[in-house]
Amino acid sequence: MSQSKEPNLQESDIPESVARRRMIKSFGWFALAAAVPFGVYEWVTHSPGAQGIRRPLRKILDANEQVARTYFSDTHLVPTFSVEAAAKQARVNGYDGIKTPIPEDWTLQIDRPNTESLALTIDEVKTLPKHEIVYEFKCIEGWSQVQHWGGVRLSDFMEKYKLGTRSGNAPNPGNTDDLFKYVGMETPDKGYYVGIDMESAMHPQTLLAYELNGQPITAPHGAPLRLIIPVKYGVKNLKRIGRIFFADERPRDFWAERGYDYYVGL
Numbered sequence: 001m002s003q004s005k006e007p008n009l010q011e012s013d014i015p016e017s018v019a020r021r022r023m024i025k026s027f028g029w030f031a032l033a034a035a036v037p038f039g040v041y042e043w044v045t046h047s048p049g050a051q052g053i054r055r056p057l058r059k060i061l062d063a064n065e066q067v068a069r070t071y072f073s074d075t076h077l078v079p080t081f082s083v084e085a086a087a088k089q090a091r092v093n094g095y096d097g098i099k100t101p102i103p104e105d106w107t108l109q110i111d112r113p114n115t116e117s118l119a120l121t122i123d124e125v126k127t128l129p130k131h132e133i134v135y136e137f138k139c140i141e142g143w144s145q146v147q148h149w150g151g152v153r154l155s156d157f158m159e160k161y162k163l164g165t166r167s168g169n170a171p172n173p174g175n176t177d178d179l180f181k182y183v184g185m186e187t188p189d190k191g192y193y194v195g196i197d198m199e200s201a202m203h204p205q206t207l208l209a210y211e212l213n214g215q216p217i218t219a220p221h222g223a224p225l226r227l228i229i230p231v232k233y234g235v236k237n238l239k240r241i242g243r244i245f246f247a248d249e250r251p252r253d254f255w256a257e258r259g260y261d262y263y264v265g266l
């Protein structure tokens, strides 16, 4: 992540996990510098910068990001719990983009390249197979809670409506080149918005959720439909989805714009 993008962050504003990751990153550089012969060090320090980071190091960081992305493939599931373990009263946090009443004419708008956008009702979304998950929801501010959510898999949804691909075909794991790199989501009023890497969006535990504890989601939790993405911190779990779109450029992201890590994976 480019340091220059961060708006006047105080060190005390940086969440512990981010600070820790930064520390690990800088320690990694130190270890690297200690390990490489001087000639290599010279080459590294005299290369032109890329995003403020010297190029050979930038390559190493990109490789690390690649490893992180692969990590969130189907084979890595977050731990799940029994329904009884879920909190009876789920905590509420964050009202950006949901301060106004839910629009009466709410539909889920899906932008598709080279074809007209879709507008789906909640009943249409519910026609897909329902999945439930009980897992530990984690907020970057430092709290977590075991919660029980129900909805449809985002990957099933993308399959059914042939979304997320350049070709307009259903996503094919064997042809990842056809997939856009990111999914963008925003509230109907655009007051909150997130960008999600495609691997995490297609993860089998990622849901378009319409139920919490077996009941329709209430307004403060993101009715009528929200994102539940267990491989990410709470910030990415957008409440009250209004629009979904696909892009190769990172979609804008509310908390990344405010200095948090864009990826915020667990």
Ligand SMILES: Nc1nc2c(c(=O)[nH]1)N[C@H]1C(S)=C(S)[C@@H](COP(=O)(O)O)O[C@H]1N2
Residues within 6 Å of the ligand: 090, 091, 092, 093, 094, 095, 096, 097, 098, 138, 139, 140, 187, 192, 220, 221, 222, 234, 235, 236, 237, 238, 239, 240
């Ligand atoms: N629309 C919207 N979605 C949002 C937020 C928000 O402010 N607005 N906050 C995020 C954060 S920081 C967290 S931790 C979770 C909290 O979800 P909850 O209120 O259902 O616990 O929602 C996320 N999604």
Ligand SMILES: [Mo]
Residues within 6 Å of the ligand: 093, 094, 138, 139, 140, 141, 234, 235
């Ligand atoms: Mo959060």
